[in-house]
Amino acid sequence: MRLSEYFLPTLKETPAEAQIVSHRLMLRAGMIRQASAGIYSWLPLGFLVLKKIERIVREEQDAAGCQEMLMPTIQPAELWRESGRYDDYGKEMLRIRDRHERDLLFGPTNEELITEIFRASVKSYRALPKLLYHIQWKFRDEVRPRFGVMRGREFLMKDSYSFDIDFESAKRSYNKMFIAYLRTFHRMGLKAIPMQAESGPIGGDMSHEFAILAETGETGVFCHRDLLGFEVPGDDLDYGSDLQPIVDKWTSLYAATDDKHDTAREPELGEALVKARGIEVGHIFYFGAKYSKPMGAFVTGPDGAEVAVEMGSYGIGVSRLVGAIIEASHDEAGIIWPEPVAPFAYGVINLKADDPTCTDVCEKFYRALGSDALYDDRDERAGVKFADMDLVGLPWQIVVGPRGVKNGTVELKSRKTGESEEMSIDSALNRVTG
RNA sequence: CGGGGCGUGGCGCAGCCUGGUAGCGCACCUGCUUUGGGAGCAGGGGGUCGGAGGUUCAAAUCCUCUCGCCCCGACCA
Numbered sequence: 001m002r003l004s005e006y007f008l009p010t011l012k013e014t015p016a017e018a019q020i021v022s023h024r025l026m027l028r029a030g031m032i033r034q035a036s037a038g039i040y041s042w043l044p045l046g047f048l049v050l051k052k053i054e055r056i057v058r059e060e061q062d063a064a065g066c067q068e069m070l071m072p073t074i075q076p077a078e079l080w081r082e083s084g085r086y087d088d089y090g091k092e093m094l095r096i097r098d099r100h101e102r103d104l105l106f107g108p109t110n111e112e113l114i115t116e117i118f119r120a121s122v123k124s125y126r127a128l129p130k131l132l133y134h135i136q137w138k139f140r141d142e143v144r145p146r147f148g149v150m151r152g153r154e155f156l157m158k159d160s161y162s163f164d165i166d167f168e169s170a171k172r173s174y175n176k177m178f179i180a181y182l183r184t185f186h187r188m189g190l191k192a193i194p195m196q197a198e199s200g201p202i203g204g205d206m207s208h209e210f211a212i213l214a215e216t217g218e219t220g221v222f223c224h225r226d227l228l229g230f231e232v233p234g235d236d237l238d239y240g241s242d243l244q245p246i247v248d249k250w251t252s253l254y255a256a257t258d259d260k261h262d263t264a265r266e267p268e269l270g271e272a273l274v275k276a277r278g279i280e281v282g283h284i285f286y287f288g289a290k291y292s293k294p295m296g297a298f299v300t301g302p303d304g305a306e307v308a309v310e311m312g313s314y315g316i317g318v319s320r321l322v323g324a325i326i327e328a329s330h331d332e333a334g335i336i337w338p339e340p341v342a343p344f345a346y347g348v349i350n351l352k353a354d355d356p357t358c359t360d361v362c363e364k365f366y367r368a369l370g371s372d373a374l375y376d377d378r379d380e381r382a383g384v385k386f387a388d389m390d391l392v393g394l395p396w397q398i399v400v401g402p403r404g405v406k407n408g409t410v411e412l413k414s415r416k417t418g419e420s421e422e423m424s425i426d427s428a429l430n431r432v433t434g
Numbered sequence: 435c436g437g438g439g440c441g442u443g444g445c446g447c448a449g450c451c452u453g454g455u456a457g458c459g460c461a462c463c464u465g466c467u468u469u470g471g472g473a474g475c476a477g478g479g480g481g482u483c484g485g486a487g488g489u490u491c492a493a494a495u496c497c498u499c500u501c502g503c504c505c506c507g508a509c510c511a
Contacts, residue, residue, distance in 0.1 A: 009444085011444090011445060011446095011461090012445075012446090012460065012461080012472065013445050013446045013459095013460070013461095014445085014446080015445065015446085016440085016445090016446075016447095016503095016504075017440095017503065017504050017505095018504095019504080019505075034503090036502090036503090037502085037503065037504090091435090092509085092510080108510095109511090138511080140510070140511090142509080142510070143435060143508090143509075144435090144505095144506095144507090144508095144509090146504085146505080151510075151511090155511065156511095157511055158511090159511085209511095280510085280511070281511070282511070283510095283511060315511050316511070317511030318511085319511090320511055321511090349470095351469085351470055352469075352470090354469095380472090381468090381469060381470095381471085381472075381473065382469070382470045382471060382472095383469095383470085383471040383472045383473080384471085384472050384473095385470095385471085385472090386470080386471045386472085387471065387472045388472085390471090399470080401470055402470085403470065404470095
């Protein structure tokens with residue numbers, strides 16, 4: 001993309017309403033624009049990042065055997081009356097009435113709808129297990145939205161739902177999602193800690209919150225040091241195999257958020273205790289027949305008896321992750337994108353746009369890199385270009401200036417380390433396209 | 435939902451207390467000079483001061499109501 005043509009409204013100054021760093025940087029880097037409290041438009045750059053994150057989430061869900069679908073944002077109130085949540089959910093649920101005076105709502109989550117879909121067509125245990133997910137906008141009318149996209153009212157969430165015939169099978173589904181989450185966050189360059197969370201109505205330990213470590217995170221994380229070094233299952237993972245040992249390993253050590261932290265356990269952890277800040281980016285839980293029973297999602301078991309299906313749900317805050325990644329990866333100058341989620345891998349900086357030689361070299365890189373590059377071809381001063389490129393935070397900057405070009409060289413600079421390497425044009429081309 | 439704060443060109447702010455018809459920096463447009471880390475000079479465009487009532491000869495400024503946004507606390511992907 002040529003910056004001269006790109007819609008990238010960067011700001012030198014920070015809008016007054018933005019308090020935390022990710023919000024400030026997202027506004028300054030021209031990623032988002034607030035439409036209303038907790039509701040944002042995603043501008044081209046922000047949207048690219050959102051899509052990259054979404055893709056990683058999707059790939060990992062698919063790999064775990066979860067099937068993608070799409071449910072609507074607007075749901076009928078009737079289903080929520082069946083589960084009893086229409087009254088329980090309170091003011092956080094945005095209620096809507098259509099022209100026929102029918103009660104509708106903007107979905108804050110989809111347990112009811114998916115359960116309805118399931119019950120309508122699945123009648124036998126033979127069709128189980130099933131894992132379904134969608135990535136859709138949610139609306140929760142938070143009393144106090146804040147922190148930009150980190151706690152918006154409208155947000156993009158990946159929510160998966162599992163259906164199993166019994167607890168043992170439900171546990172297998174749970175484990176698949178547990179591991180898919182580890183892999184998902186890992187691929188985004190994040191260190192996510194699974195922490196035991198409030199157990200659902202069924203009890204047990206089948207609920208985990210995934211928090212990523214970030215200095216500016218809002219929740220305190222207390223965990224065993226070794227948890228940070230645990231290896232995340234690689235691409236060779238077979239989801240059909242027994243995943244329990246992996247989950248057992250990851251849940252064997254102490255990990256809690258501040259509100260669940262037990263200070264009495266600190267002495268036994270001793271030196272191994274890590275106190276850090278974190279941001280919740282995922283939450284998985286098993287809730288048995290909580291919805292299937294009242295909503296009549298029954299299947300016939302092998303013995304001919306009807307049983308309510310065992311369910312679980314698994315959420316990832318996709319739009320929140322954009323902010324969370326920035327919280328975890330930035331400096332004074334701006335964002336530092338981990339490569340897998342970067343809107344562009346390379347920023348080509350033409351330091352002298354009116355110098356034909358510089359421009360020729362830049363065009364060469366731009367042609368070779370295609371959609372991987374954001375090419376600053378603007379007629380601006382070098383300082384402006386460096387500042388904007390640092391702010392936007394692309395992992396690699398290819399700096400093309402008259403000084404180097406005269407000797408046939410360009411600079412390849414890492415946004416993260418700030419290290420710059422001067423090399424010949426050809427070897428630079430080989431490096432970035434290789 | 436309780437407590438606090440703020441609404442003045444795209445962004446950051448001053449002016450309000452003590453009413454007299456709107457200003458600064460950045461950004462934008464034109465020209466010249468500049469050109470490896472947010473340039474200089476000159477010229478220029480853009481705001482019915484969140485909205486509605488009221489007081490007054492006169493309201494950004496005082497009064498009333500209202501809408502929006504932000505912060506602190508309780509809740510959440």
